[in-house]
Amino acid sequence: MISIIGAGPAGNYLAYLLAKAGNPVQIFEEHEQIGAPIQCTGLLTPMLADFLEVSDEYLVNRLKRIKVCAKQQSTIITLQNEELMVQRQWFDSHIAKKAEDAGAQYYRGHKFLDYADGMMSVQHDGKVQRIPTDVLVGADGPLSQVARSQGMLGQRKFYFGIQARMKYHGEPDMYEVHFGDDFPEFFGWITPESREVARIGLAVKHNRGMPYFERFLQRKGLSKADIIEYQSGIIPIYDPRLPVQKGNVYLLGDAAFQVKATTLGGIIPGMAAAEVLADALRNGKDYQKGLGTLNRQLRLHLRIRRVLDRFSDKDYDALIALVGKPRVKRIIESESREFPLMMLVKLLAAEPRLLRFARKLV
Ligand SMILES: Cc1cc2nc3c(=O)[nH]c(=O)nc-3n(C[C@H](O)[C@H](O)[C@H](O)COP(=O)(O)OP(=O)(O)OC[C@H]3O[C@@H](n4cnc5c(N)ncnc54)[C@H](O)[C@@H]3O)c2cc1C
Incomplete structure (x- = not known):
């Protein structure tokens, strides 16, 4: 049995992928209502369509x-x-329904407390239950209790x-x-x-x-x-040094700090990581290795963020003046914010004066 803690977009999507492929999966969410309380802008790039049908049910x-x-x-x-x-309650519930329809077992109002020797402690209605599991996935947000219980919190910022x-x-x-x-x-x-x-x-x-x-x-x-x-x-501020796996315990989404440091968007990276983890669990692959492409993108977002952190008002004004040039604008209008490297390369070719800013990345 695979147990997922946290019914946010990352946990729900992983549950859906595993259940759809016929794997036994159960998901524990501390709140009775999925997606509540809302703590998110809910702005997503069109890359969402790579994971989910875009639907007015949640837009x-x-x-x-x-x-x-x-x-x-x-x-x-x-x-x-x-x-x-998206409206996060509708969005999260939409994915949860797909997972439930595919066979995932949901336990709402169940709070994960601890895990040791193949047994989880979960609190429900004031009582602590002991539940066995083969695999434990912490998709329980930035303050992950799964990470805490396994000594995987690290120096989170x-x-x-x-x-x-x-x-x-x-x-x-x-x-x-x-x-x-x-x-x-x-x-x-x-x-x-x-x-x-x-x-x-x-x-x-x-x-x-x-x-x-x-x-x-x-x-x-x-x-x-x-x-x-x-x-x-x-x-969370992405940190490539944070552990994402310890034995049969895995971290996913905000719990694993899989968030773009440029925009603080974590929903698409969490869903991308869920695909990697589903593949790893189903086919005995290495999760950390599978995250290679996503992690390279997240590292670049982090480097761009560190450069922007040093910008003054004058730097931003100079940058926006260049961004306003039609040949630069055209690239920003057409390239995905999910892949900053491709955008940077094209921007530098179109407007070499941007090198003044890009040089700080190196
Ligand atoms: C103000 C703000 C604006 C944002 N805007 C955007 C945006 O526009 N676009 C974007 O992509 N991202 C945005 N984000 C980030 C985004 O909200 C997160 O990256 C995303 O929610 C992460 O999804 P997740 O499934 O990993 O975790 P979460 O959505 O945090 O889900 C974790 C789930 O685990 C449950 N849980 C926690 N502990 C336990 C426990 N012990 N037992 C059981 N269940 C537990 C929680 O109740 C929750 O349902 C924003 C964040 C904030 C704060």
């Missing part, structure tokens, strides 16, 4: 344009392939994402990203769900980000009275 919006803003400069990028915005779902009147097909000193160590975003509601947020590397968020709202002429609900949460 809330499709975004065709990005407005990239620095202190003085801004530019609008019109995407060739629209980006997808996080972003603190502050996000609120707010009343907001903007163009419904365009999201904004804001860079510069007002957003130290990351960027701010305004991502519309509709003409009236947007998910607005920023991320910082400490838990004192609220003043930055309040200033962001002020500058956009927004008031805290317009907040419908907060959807804040922590986001």
Whole structure:
């Protein structure tokens, strides 16, 4: 029996892949309701279609344009392939239903506590049960109790994402990203769900980000009275040194820190890693080795992030001025953000002045 802890996108997708292939699989989720509480913007590249049918069952919006803003400069990028915005409760439940239909056994309201000698301790209704398993997968998020119980936590570092779902009147097909000193160590975003509601947020590397968020709202002429609900949460910073396997225990998704450091998107990398893990478990392959391609991409995202972390307002203005050039824009509009190397190579060929920024990557 394969036991998965955590019914987020990574755990549900792995359960689906294994059950569909006829493997006995059970999944334990501490909440009664899958996907709740929501702590995510839910913005995905079109690469989602490589894993799942794109469906109105879980989509809330499709975004065709990005407005990239620095202190003085801004530019609008019109995407060739629209980006997808999901409602996480609907999205996570959609994948869980596919897994359940394929034969995966779901245990909602079951909290994983510990694992030793082939036995898990799981709490349900205030009682601790002992459950045997052959394989244990921790897909239980950034603070993974599976990793903790196996001494696999390592030196984890996080972003603190502050996000609120707010009343907001903007163009419904365009999201904004804001860079510069007002957003130290990351960027701010305004991502519309509709003409009236947007998910607005920023991320910082400490838990004192609220003043930055309040200033962001002020500058956009927004008031805290317009907040419908907060959807804040922590986001792992990818670290290639963190272990993802110990014997028959595996980590997946945020639990394994499989998140792009450029955008803090973790859903697509978690699903890509789930495919690798399903293949490893079914065919006796090496999980860590199988992650090679994904890890190379995640390492490049990390290096780009480290360069951006050193940018000043002036650097961002200079970069956005170059990004606004039609030959540069065309590449950004057509290349996937999932594969930054391909995009970088094409950008440097089109605009050698970008070398000034790319050189810092080496
Ligand atoms: C503010 C914010 C905005 C974000 N925006 C985006 C975005 O736009 N696009 C994107 O791709 N990513 C985004 N992310 C990141 C994204 O949310 C995560 O990368 C993604 O949710 C990871 O999926 P996962 O399945 O690995 O883990 P999770 O979604 O964290 O799922 C883990 C599950 O495990 C359960 N669990 C935890 N502990 C236990 C336990 N002991 N026993 C049983 N169950 C347990 C939890 O309840 C949860 O359901 C954002 C994150 C934040 C905080």
